[in-house]
Amino acid sequence: MYIGGGSIKRSGLYDKIRELFKDFEVSELPGIEPNPKLTSVEKGTAICKEKGIQVILAVGGGSTIDASKHIAASACYDGQPWDLVKDRSLVAGALPVAVVLTICATGSEMNSGAVISNEKTHEKLEINHPLLYPRLSFCDPTYLYTLPSKQTAAGAVDILSHVMEQYFQPNDEAYITDVLSEAVMKTVVKYARKAMDEPENYEARSNLMWASTIGLNHLLTVGKGGAWSVHPIEHVLSAYYDITHGVGLAILTPAWMEYVLSDKTAPRFARFAREVFGVGEADDRKAARLGIEKVRQFNRSLAMPSTLSEAGVLEEKFDEMAAEAVRTSGIASRAYVKLQVPDVKNILMNCK
Amino acid sequence: MYIGGGSIKRSGLYDKIRELFKDFEVSELPGIEPNPKLTSVEKGTAICKEKGIQVILAVGGGSTIDASKHIAASACYDGQPWDLVKDRSLVAGALPVAVVLTICATGSEMNSGAVISNEKTHEKLEINHPLLYPRLSFCDPTYLYTLPSKQTAAGAVDILSHVMEQYFQPNDEAYITDVLSEAVMKTVVKYARKAMDEPENYEARSNLMWASTIGLNHLLTVGKGGAWSVHPIEHVLSAYYDITHGVGLAILTPAWMEYVLSDKTAPRFARFAREVFGVGEADDRKAARLGIEKVRQFNRSLAMPSTLSEAGVLEEKFDEMAAEAVRTSGIASRAYVKLQVPDVKNILMNCK
Structure with missing residues (x-):
């Protein structure tokens, strides 16, 4: 079965793939939305069961791949797909998933996670299981040439955020992981705007594409670990307002940094500033x-909004969303700086 | 079958492993030498065929793993083991190899290569085949606590050299690979001496161990490629004089750099100096x-010899060895700076 978004019909990739598989029986599930929805997963699962699908080919970015992974596991499960998100121990099998990557952002092409939005419950949650690794992924930077500027920007912010989430953690002994992370972050900062300005610049596209893959394929978590901070808050924004993930991250990340800046976090934030952005200041706090x-500045250079109101997120839901972010994540118990509901609310208020 | 060097009996690891496998039939091939020899591979191959060995457990460092890989392939081949080195297309199968790593240096625990020395022909050549990847490797830094200072030093030089061989290549567009490589090189420079001074320093051992693995697991060759320069020369030294690989690399590397330094190579060498060693000089050549x-200085800090005579390598074989290095490698055709026989001879002369 082929699963994809809409853009590949315009780029000609769709025709190429159909031609390659002309001797196979192929079912289609086009139109996977950003922040992929449970209803799409349910639709795909039904097709898999009905047609006896044997392999899923995900052609797209993180949303398409994540939906495909969830469908792959749901096709081998008798109950409701959402059960598997709530209790991953129910995952007992999965159809093989292959990937043709056309958006670089989530790293889903080389990891075992998938984030799915349940429209009914306003939950955007991750399912993660070793059986969900794609069996193979084609990552050809020329497939990014037709990616619109906005998606290039949102993808770059997502990559940078993945690395920051792994980098801002208490353990300082994994030096090699820290310097590898700085290498990936420098790459994103160097090429993000360039890829927007010159969409067919192979150097920019290839460096970003590889940064997205190794930004979240477990390499940068070796010796680190701990819960993430900004992603769980953003997931709630996306679940309530269906905003672009990268846009939410761009707004929240500097606000989170400001909120948790302290004598304890200043040395690592200072190191980040010096190594990734070449800041020359000797005083850690400064x-x-x-x-x-x-x-x-980086986010502005990518034409990202800087406030929640610009993105259409309203203050009236801040309490509810703050509570939900804490409830559905390790932010209060295992994050770099542990945050409770009022803290998350404050961060949201600072982003108004 | 268990294959290993000698040190694991002293460290207690041998007893631990025998206890774990007490319910299995185990054959042993202890005493794999540094620069593992074809005769050891032949011995191991005979045992595999005779006893119908199903799995090889390599307990040791690169020599043990490399011998195990070659044995694994030879056990599935009807002819002579050396045939497979001369013509890798003859590799048609391989027993599964598992690894318990006790020396970090070669990266063999996560790649598909093996370097074997033929004592009769003075050849030290690589066999490389996808079937030779270890199926799993246990990389526990505490197993390095008993590693002697000299081997720690030689291992660190080997890791650094692997990364340099991949880093000094003509392609400058793979920025992400370059910064990842700099990250790994900085790690080696930071921790090598520390691991010698404090053999039970987990931070130093773990960072070096992981640097050795990702130093040669193909991550740092993405977008680069090209033939290596110093390793092929060193392999000939080891094949003729059986010197420690890391010692040969330590002597040859700065001499090679000096020899190929030119207006063309200066910018990359300068970048290396700035990023890895923090050199502040603005002029590239300087x-x-x-x-x-x-x-x-780094090599001296690890108590490495700086001349070939200190390592027992004599001038009388320089012509022969230079010719052999060129004959058995891509150094004259595909290296960063292409070197002919007289060039290699000159480098050797500069190391006398």
């Missing part, structure tokens, strides 16, 4: 502040 | 020279 400003 | 001096 360097950390300059680093936060650099993140804001 | 920075490159400072970088070479830093490599020499």
Whole structure:
């Protein structure tokens, strides 16, 4: 079965793939939406069961791949797909998933996670299981040439955020992981705007594409670990308002950094500022502040909005969303700086 | 079948493994030598065929793993093991190899290569085949606590050299690979001496161990490629004089850098000096020279010899060895700076 978004028909990739598989029986599930929805997963699962699908080919970005992974597991499960998100121990099998990557952002092409939005419950949650690794992924930077500027930007913010989530953690002994992370972050900062300005620049596209894959294929979590901070908050925004994931991250990240900046976090934030953005300031606290400003500048350079109101997210749901972010994540118990519901609310208020 | 060096009996690891496998039939091939020899491979192959061995457990460092890989392939081949080195297309199968790593240096625990020395022909050549990947490798830094200082040093030089061989290549567009490589090189420079001084320092051992694995698991060759320069020369030294691989690399590397330094190579050597050793010099040529001096200093800090005569390698074989290095490698046709026989001879002369 082929699963994809809409853009590949315009780019000609769709015709190419159909031609390659002309001797096979192929079912289609086009039109997977950003923040892929449970209803799409349910639709795909039904097709798999009905047609006896044997392999899923995900052609697209993180949304398409994530939906495909969830469908792959749901096709081998008798109950409701959402059960598997709530209790991953129910995953007992999965159809093989192959990937043709056309958006670089989530790293889903080389990891075992998938994030799915349940429209009814306003939950955007991750299912993660070793059986969900794609069996193979084709990552050809020329497939990114037709990617619109906005998606290139949102993807770059997502990559940078993945690395930051792994990098801002208490353990300082995994030096090699920290320097590898800085390498990937420098790459994103160097090429993001360039890929927007010159969509067919192979150097920019290939460096970003590979950064997205190794940004979240477990390499950068070796010796680190701990719960993430900004992603869980953003997932709630997306679940309530269906905003672009990268846009939510761009707004929240500097606000989170400012909120958790302290004597304890300043040295690492300062290191980030110096290594990733070349900040020369010797005082840690000052360097950390300059680093936060650099993140804001970077986001602005990608034409990202800087407030929640610009993105259409309203204050009236802040309490509910803050509670939900804490309830559905390890942010209060295992994050770099542990945050409770009022903290998350404050961060949202600072992004108004 | 268990294959290993000698040290694991002293460390207690041998007893632990025998206890774990007490319910299995186990054959042993202890005493694999550094620069593992064809005769050992032949011995191991005979045991595999005679006893119908199903799995090989390599307990040791690169020599043990490399011998195990070659044995694994030879056990599934009817002719002579050396045939497979001369013509890898003859590899049609391989027993599964598992690894318990006790020396970090070669990266063999996560790649598909093996370097074997033929004592009769003075050839030290690589066999490389996808079937030779270890199926799993246990990389526990505490197994390095008993590793002697000299082997720690030689291993660190080997890791650094692997990354340099991949980093000094003509393609400058793979920025992400370059910065990842710099990250790994910085790690080696930071921790090598520390691991010698404090053999039970987990931070130093774990960072070096992981650097050795990702130093040669293909991550750092993405977008680069091209033939290596220093390794092929060193392999000939080891094949003729059986010197420690890392010692040969330490002597040859700065001499090679000096020999190929030119207006064309200076910018990359300068970048290496700045990023890996923090050299502040703005002029490329001067920075490159400072970088070479830093490599020499690093080697001295690890108590490495700096001349071939100290290592027992004699001038009388220089002509023969130079010819052999060119004959058995891509150094004259595909290296960063292409070197002919007289060039290699000159480099050897500069190391006398």
